[in-house]
Amino acid sequence: MNAKLAVWTSYYVDLSPEDAVLELKKWGINASELSDEHGLMLLKRGDPVEVGREFKKFVDEQEFTMTQGHLWLACKICSTEEAVYDLLKWIDLYDAIGIKNAVLHCDGIAAEKDLPAEEKYARNLAKLKIVEAHIKEKGLGIRVCLENLIGLFCTVDELNNLIDGLDDSCFGICLDTGHLNLRDKDQAGFIRKAGNRLGALHIADNEGEKDQHMMPYGKGNVKWDLVVKALREIGYSGLFNLEIPGERLAPLPVRGYKLEYIRKCYEYMMTIE
Numbered sequence: 001m002n003a004k005l006a007v008w009t010s011y012y013v014d015l016s017p018e019d020a021v022l023e024l025k026k027w028g029i030n031a032s033e034l035s036d037e038h039g040l041m042l043l044k045r046g047d048p049v050e051v052g053r054e055f056k057k058f059v060d061e062q063e064f065t066m067t068q069g070h071l072w073l074a075c076k077i078c079s080t081e082e083a084v085y086d087l088l089k090w091i092d093l094y095d096a097i098g099i100k101n102a103v104l105h106c107d108g109i110a111a112e113k114d115l116p117a118e119e120k121y122a123r124n125l126a127k128l129k130i131v132e133a134h135i136k137e138k139g140l141g142i143r144v145c146l147e148n149l150i151g152l153f154c155t156v157d158e159l160n161n162l163i164d165g166l167d168d169s170c171f172g173i174c175l176d177t178g179h180l181n182l183r184d185k186d187q188a189g190f191i192r193k194a195g196n197r198l199g200a201l202h203i204a205d206n207e208g209e210k211d212q213h214m215m216p217y218g219k220g221n222v223k224w225d226l227v228v229k230a231l232r233e234i235g236y237s238g239l240f241n242l243e244i245p246g247e248r249l250a251p252l253p254v255r256g257y258k259l260e261y262i263r264k265c266y267e268y269m270m271t272i273e
Contacts, residue, residue, distance in 0.1 A: 001232040004065060005266040006239040010035030011248050011255065017041055017055065021064050023252070027259040031065035033241045034099065036073040039090060048089045052096025059097070068200050068239045069099040077127040078107040084127045088134050095140040101199040101238060103145050103174045106162070108152040120152060125165050132170045145174040145200040150211070154183050156193040163197060173197045178204035178211050181222050191230035198236055202243040213246035215258065216265055228272040240266065
């Protein structure tokens with residue numbers, strides 16, 4: 001399996017995007033998912049495309065890989081008319097950085113609890129069509145990967161059904177192993193059903209009760225051997241990206257020592273057959 005180890009930049013949320021890259025690289029992590037916090041920092045600097053190109057230049061100079069990014073977490077694409085158009089600025093920024101797989105949460109429309117699930121699907125699909133048109137019209141080389149959540153849009157079937165109404169070249173799936181561990185726990189089944197639509201990973205563990213965002217092989221109970229075997233089976237080649245805010249509440253040196261452990265775990269996991 002050709003999946004490069006990555007840790008999302010929010011592991012160093014207290015640093016600038018550039019300093020987060022440098023700190024990860026210092027501890028032997030040479031790839032990352034750009035976090036939404038760092039995406040927002042970049043957007044505040046000016047024109048999304050110009051800022052993105054400048055940041056890409058820095059990333060390339062560091063010989064660092066950043067082909068995955070998390071889009072605006074607070075974006076509820078169905079809740080306000082302008083939200084999806086604000087999201088397009090993020091997509092322009094991420095494409096300019098060279099991000100190929102950009103992770104997005106669908107909108108569960110929590111404010112309308114009595115709204116039928118079918119209507120929620122329809123509203124999300126309509127907004128995602130706007131995103132699709134933007135990607136195609138501008139000829140962008142980016143794919144939006146819809147993440148499995150904990151409520152609506154939590155299963156691979158739900159995500160596949162939504163993407164069936166969209167262009168596969170513009171949309172894919174992101175598996176969050178921590179989220180799935182709070183639901184049916186069938187990581188291998190999810191991966192196989194996602195197949196070549198699986199473009200991004202959020203590797204995280206928990207004890208099955210709440211979203212703890214822990215690194216593998218701690219107190220959590222995700223079956224990592226099944227995850228790795230299924231990823232190898234479908235030929236996954238994106239980033240093996242850890243999203244682990246539960247591990248970042250530590251001084252900078254301690255966070256670095258944890259990264260050393262993570263690298264050793266990754267090396268072990270890649271030997272699983």
